[in-house]
Amino acid sequence: MQRRVQGEQAVTVHPHDAAERGITDGQYVRVFNDRGQFVALARITDEIAPGVVMAPMGAWRKNAKGHATVNAVNPFVFADLGNAPTFSDAKVEIEPARAGDS
Numbered sequence: 042m043q044r045r046v047q048g049e050q051a052v053t054v055h056p057h058d059a060a061e062r063g064i065t066d067g068q069y070v071r072v073f074n075d076r077g078q079f080v081a082l083a084r085i086t087d088e089i090a091p092g093v094v095m096a097p098m099g100a101w102r103k104n105a106k107g108h109a110t111v112n113a114v115n116p117f118v119f120a121d122l123g124n125a126p127t128f129s130d131a132k133v134e135i136e137p138a139r140a141g142d143s
Contacts, residue, residue, distance in 0.1 A: 050080075051097075052082070053085075056085050058091055063137055064135070068137060076113065097111070114133050
């Protein structure tokens with residue numbers, strides 16, 4: 042039911058960043074860093090700043106391609122203020138997904 046309401050896991054990308062990487066709207070992309078990776082649908086819009094990608098939390102691993110979500114690239118340490126999780130900021134790279142990525 043959640044997937045029906047939320048839709049498939051997606052990542053928002055600026056048109057300039059997408060063009061540099063050969064990514065088209067609605068294409069599956071691999072988002073990755075040294076912590077992990079996940080596969081999502083690219084949503085291209087100029088409503089996001091160049092150099093930034095945005096992937097909302099809430100996707101379920103069991104419904105995600107490759108069984109990984111945005112949590113795979115997030116740091117697992119706590120913030121220094123209040124021991125809060127550091128989910129809001131992670132350096133990543135993005136590229137078109139390959140057959141073995143999903």
